[in-house]
Amino acid sequence: LAFGPVFATPTKHDYTPVGLRDIRAANRLAPCPLIVIGGIDLTTVPRVIEAGAERVAVVRALFDTDDPFAASLAVRELIDYLI
Numbered sequence: 377l378a379f380g381p382v383f384a385t386p387t388k389h390d391y392t393p394v395g396l397r398d399i400r401a402a403n404r405l406a407p408c409p410l411i412v413i414g415g416i417d418l419t420t421v422p423r424v425i426e427a428g429a430e431r432v433a434v435v436r437a438l439f440d441t442d443d444p445f446a447a448s449l450a451v452r453e454l455i456d457y458l459i
Contacts, residue, residue, distance in 0.1 A: 377406050377407075377408050377409065377410050377411065378410075378411050378412075378413050378433070379394070379398075379399065379402045379406075379410050379411065379412050379413065380393075380394060380412055380413040380414035380415075381393050381394065381413060381414020381415055382394055382395060382396055382399070382412055382413070382414045382415060382416070382420075382424060383414055383415025383416070383420055384414075384415055385414050385415040385436060386436070387435065387436055388414060391414075393414060393415070394414075396423060396424065396427035397427075399412060399424070399427045399428040399429050400427070400428035403428055403429075403430060409430070409431055410429075410430070410431065411431045411432065411433050412424055412429040412431065412432050412433070413432070413433040413435075415436075416432050416433065416434050416437065417434065417436070417437035417451075418437065418450060418451060418454060421434070421451060421454055421455060421458070422454070422458055425455065425458045425459065426458075432455070434448075434451050437451065438451070
């Protein structure tokens, strides 16, 4: 189950960001794992995790780079550090 977009993102330009406020409540109410999505990158993932996200989807931040593998490792290391 996807929750978002939490931040503005060019891939969802016609959606209004839902923000971070309701992530914890959405996790409690979701009947299955909740994946937080939308504008998540190295600069925003700390705020998303702090707001209660247990799972995140990072797309544009990985594929809009010259080295998606290195970018994915950096995001993963940050998430591991934060959790």
